[in-house]
Amino acid sequence: MPTNLVLISGVLSKRELRYTPKGTPVLEVSLIGKRAVGENHLFSRADLTFYGKLAEHWADQLADGQAYQAMGRLVYESWEADGVKGSRLRIVGEELFKLENADVREEEKGPVLYGAMNRVILSGGLTADPEIRQTSLKTPVARASLGFSSWDASAGQARSHYIELEAWRDLAVQFADLKKGSQVLLEGSLKTEVWEDKESKAKRYKRLLEVERVTPLARIRSAERSPEEPPMVKGNKVKTKTKAA
């Protein structure tokens, strides 16, 4: 299965238990933390979804202001209702623990976990050529999007997922060598972009992955075979004829 791991920690600021029409418990949790990036502390708020009986059990036990560690994976959902298309990138939690010896500090807006974790490790392929531009201060920034897959055991088929990527400085420059279809192993952190819809004035949210390390990969294929050649017969390699120039 493709690599898809999310590690998030933070102070609990919201929990909500609901049930699907089929009766599956769904627990929504928000974790709030700050993590050190150089000399700054970056604020992050992550919403996670847990499914099943364990989620129902946890819903009773979770305490506001307590710090938790969650492990999970990214899941892309899209739908169409009344002709309008929607999509959402969920963090589906698989494990949830209380954090021991957590550095929780009271701040103006409430308690925050310092030294919080916000890490994603993900493999997949770029869905388009990356766009590289420079900010007004000449800082290079790359935008790209990654397609990745998962195995849906209940449906017996693979499912496709997408996430938008952002890479800054040296990392942006590394994206210049990549193109549509390039395979990569990424490490980074989740970030939420917020903006106001011009028409409805409603707040819009988009989750994206800020890339902190990119490893360019290539699929393993037959080295000798080019698309024009006939397929190799097992145990009977077809010799490539070289035309005289």
Next chain:
Amino acid sequence: MPTNLVLISGVLSKRELRYTPKGTPVLEVSLIGKRAVGENHLFSRADLTFYGKLAEHWADQLADGQAYQAMGRLVYESWEADGVKGSRLRIVGEELFKLENADVREEEKGPVLYGAMNRVILSGGLTADPEIRQTSLKTPVARASLGFSSWDASAGQARSHYIELEAWRDLAVQFADLKKGSQVLLEGSLKTEVWEDKESKAKRYKRLLEVERVTPLARIRSAERSPEEPPMVKGNKVKTKTKAA
């Protein structure tokens, strides 16, 4: 499912395809690399096992001296044959890619990948109290072992796994606060210890995890309930009676 991710890269130095009695293809691969730790380059050789049709296909395509990236998980196997017990910790590969732009250098013993990856992220519980001691140079070192589980879909039950842990310096000191049963999220790298069996003079190998980050966790349980109390009835909390001292 518990977190269990292994990321390994290196130059291919061995590949071997065999079949189980039931006909499942099994591909064994060794990857050789060096990774920067401070100013040193630590050598690492990792053996990985891939199962299934894809493994059979890859066996034909892999090239000695080429650098590869593998993603997988740790699997503990134990057996008893003729009254002798054996065990082994396998890295079971799930993905395998060629590395693009790899820094492969020719060295005396053959090609080596520089800047290789050797990373493990694993959650579980300590199987015993950690042992903390000091080397002759007063460097603290902790030894412990971690039990972790996986879901065996074909058997329809959970499987138990074990790995030995080693932690140095400040990390060793952090283990002093942990005890048997402590839950942790670990990040580290795989290391192979080699020694000679005193009786048979045969070389023995043991794989262990050198811990680079430890996050102490606690299971989420009912805060109010002690083992002596009756279980809570849903929607009808049992009030704890406090005896006067």
